[in-house]
Amino acid sequence: MAASMGQQWVLVEMVQAFYEAPTYHLILEGILILWIIRLLFSKTYKLQERSDLTPKEKEELIEEWQPEPLVPPVSKDHPALNYNVVSGPPSHKITVNGKECINFASFNFLGLLDNERVKNAAQASLSKYGVGTCGPRGFYGTFDVHLELEERLAKFMRTEEAIIYSYGFATIASAIPAYSKRGDIVFVDEAACFAIQKGLQASRSNIKFFKHNDMADLERLLKEQEIEDQKNPRKARVTRRFIVVEGLYVNTGDVCHLPELVKLKYKYKVRIFLEESLSFGVLGEHGRGVTEHFGIKMDDIDLISANMENSLASIGGFCCGRSFVIDHQRLSGQGYCFSASLPPLLAAAAIEALNIMEENPGIFHVLQQKCKKMHTALKGIPGLRVIGQSLSPALHLQLEESTGTRDSDMRLLKEIVDYCMNRGIALTQARYLDKEEKYLPLPSIRVVVTVEQTDLELDKAASLIREAAESVLN
């Protein structure tokens, strides 16, 4: 009752208000009401216009679309298009573009590429197994030779387990994404090689680059992360952290500061992945790489990866470490699971190369001596700067002063390379994909020292490079 009474009163008040209102107000309200009615009955905004194309319009769009060509044209004289042609084996003495040269370009550090013992082992394997494996490791592509090689590598590196890949590049590129996933954090050196960069990209992790070999910069990043972690401890508990470094950087010829890295590892609880493609079979008393060089325990490094394409002069790569770490790759390493296994003859060659390394530990000392000699000999060439430490078998020669553009620098260096090549020393420029590299190294000539090069040849190469630099750069 009370409610209806209230309503009645409101109605009465409204009627009263209507009478009392001035005329202009009523006219105004009348117009407003008419406006509302008009709005209600007029067409609302036109949806059809922006949605739903007619089939004809779609066809027109399809007709209209012009894609870019699959690949842009490459000019015929692109410096990277016309490869050097090596006839015969790429060993110590090499025939490049028809000219006989001493090889200062291939990563055949221990001279095992041309070794008779290695060849014989491969021959024996070939006559037992043929060439291909016709299957991935999981599906009848595991040969006894693979098991033997894995065991030998693990033993040589003094780790629990090793796993082999059929391609050097795919080794670290598969190993990183096997552990590091989206949301994890990887601290990586700016000079890291392309295989590492691709592995990082495949992992979709958070990548933090620190300045090349700059431990203070790395620690700064680690500290930043620590502060970040304290803000969000729940997230920090599931975020894996890795440091990825190379033992001996292929792009700079520098050795990583492993002792400091190990300290940082325990301080900030980060795992270390070490790529040793260049240092395996080079550094250390027995050629075990950078860990042996610094006397670091293998167990302090979580994973070591290296290819068998340099010192071992075969094909493929391996990872080694504790079983807890390595075994995970047998189901998660993409390049391991989904690729055909390594041809047995290449595995047999790698085993024999390991035998030779174990039997002649003196070979590493010889290599070191030659590297030092070459390093000294190349120093002080006017116009050229030597990049890399004196124990690195791969040195870079950069222009002291850039001519302004990368292209013209490359052309100058090519002239030096050609000059030497015409006079019996085979050299190569370090090749990079300019647009793909995260931190593109400066153009350089890469000089590779091997045990097969005699002192005479080293001298000849150094003086020839000096001569070339003088004639080209002046």
Next chain:
Amino acid sequence: MKRGPENLGGQPRANGCSFSKHGAGGGLKNGYVRGSAGADTHSQIHRIVHNGGLYKRPFNEAFEETPMLVAVLTYVGYGVLTLFGYLRDFLRYWKIEKCHHATDREEQLDFVPLYQDFENFYTRNLYMRIRDSWNRPICSVPGARVDMMERVSHDYNWTFKYTGKVIKDVINMGSYNYLGYTQNTGPFSEAASKVLSQYGVGVCSTRQEMGNLDKHEELETLVARFLGVESAMAYGMGFATNSMNIPALVGKGCLILSDELNHASLVLGARLSGATIRIFKHNNMQSLEKLLKDAIVYGQPRTHRPWKKILIVVEGVYSMEGSIVRLPEVIALKKKYKSYLYLDEAHSIGALGPSGRGVVDYFGLNPEDVDVMMGTFTKSFGAAGGYIGGKKELIDYLRVHSHSAVYATSLSPPVVEQIIASIKCIMGEDGTTIGKQRIQQLSENTRYFRRRLKEMGFIIYGNEDSPIIPLMLYMPAKIGAFGREMLKRHIAVVVVGFPATPIIESRARFCLSAAHTKEILDIALKELDEVGDLLQIKYSRHRLVPLLDRPFDETTYEETED
């Protein structure tokens, strides 16, 4: 064997599918099945024609639906396994059951765990039970018969011990040795041996630096000639051929349309490229066309700019389904929508086509219509590595920009020689007809083996011409049982389960080879018949459905690299 397109039955409907049945013993009875006509009396023959006018040869590809009861039992099986998994994890946690798996170092136990627990759960409790069916080591040429190392496990597959004994002459149904070129005697290995003693095994440099041998150039010229393309480039690893070259071809602002069952290497390559990836249903042309149309009409998401280019990525023969790509239709679509085609012939090169030139040859198409012809040397050629063939501009571009050419060591010379020798043999340039015979033998073996398996009542997937033959097992327990029973009978088979297949579609897979003689196949079939009865895996009710009639949902899965 030969029948014009007009005989294929059904009227070709645009993007439709006509499905005609013929009674047993009818006049149109499978002309391409060799052997006795009476064999098929209990089965119905289905002919699937889809855009039939485009096909120059019959395209018979069918999949039998999973029987309902089997599907239910399979899920129950996984349920039981999971329950027991939790129970055993519980026991392990309280140290009642001995814990076998490796653990992190004491010093690093307070680090964030290196891998996730669920991955472990599956490995520990499901995979570990039947781990003996994989990674079986062999110690001979992976030919038609193979010697295997006997191994035993005393701790339920956590570790294996080699007894030192060799299981001799196991019939090999697992290796991708399609044309039987994996040999340790004969002209191929002799040629490889000669090159080995001249060149050594390694190269120690990349193609762009000092690793471009005359042998590599010889190989590339030959591959280009073999494929019928202008130019070709060879790489050291098949997997890397995909993962390191797709990023050179497409990038941001480009679209990749990828078959849902594409190989991991293609998926990785697509991801590394930074392009947008959209997935179409397996071999489903409606799904592909819809994606193509939408892509061009609506452009890139958010910005609505037109795509720079569209790359369709398909495989010739799919290694888990045994299906053959509907290439004539893919090419028609690609032309209509001005996109590019990347064809991965890992399993089809050498194995398909009257002259062994892969799926393009099989359908009698022009290799120029495929923009990127990719394939591997691992399978039919019995070697290792991969190649890309195509127009000269494409290959020149790859020579400059391919990640492999710049950063990866080039192919080993003896491996190159094996490839050269086997391709020459396939082409008949070695002066023999061995190549031709082997191709013929493989296709006969394929048809024979498929027909016999179907008659026995197994559910077989894929195209009748595909040398990869998946035999459905469904239940997880049968994966292990099948693998072990077959090995007991001296037959090596590949079994696959989740995650390589959908969870309920575990299967065994046979790879036929020209090296298999009829005698070998008959032994294998006899044993398979017995094992099939023993394990009750003859599920077939002979009701085939074409791939198109499998459930097709319109939603697409898109992946954008961030």
